[in-house]
Amino acid sequence: KLRADLVSGRRRLQLHAVCMPATARDTAATGATDATTARLTQDAERNYQRLRTEARDTTAQVNGLQQYINEQCH
Incomplete structure (x- = not known):
């Protein structure tokens, strides 16, 4: 959106x-x-990199949870 x-x-x-x-x-x-x-700016660049890392980590967590659900619930 x-x-x-x-x-x-x-x-x-x-x-x-x-x-x-x-x-x-x-x-x-x-x-x-x-x-x-x-x-x-240095602050904006640090924040951008932090957000990219957090988004990557969140995606990995969601993928792991989806795999767990698929293995345990099907």
């Missing part, structure tokens, strides 16, 4: 990010002298 809402524009996603100066290689490639690259 969230993904569909984001695609349709019904919802927006806000990230905490900082703009880092582009490298000389990046500015030469684009021709821009003040180009910047957005990056997640």
Whole structure:
């Protein structure tokens, strides 16, 4: 549901990010002298990685429970 809402524009996603100066290689490639690259803040990046780990762990737990139910109840 969230993904569909984001695609349709019904919802927006806000990230905490900082703009880092582009490298000389990046500015030469684009021709821009003040180009910047957005990056997640350190806190946002840690939170993102934690959420990915928790989602992976939860999926493993659900799969284990489903296997147990299938073995014990069928």
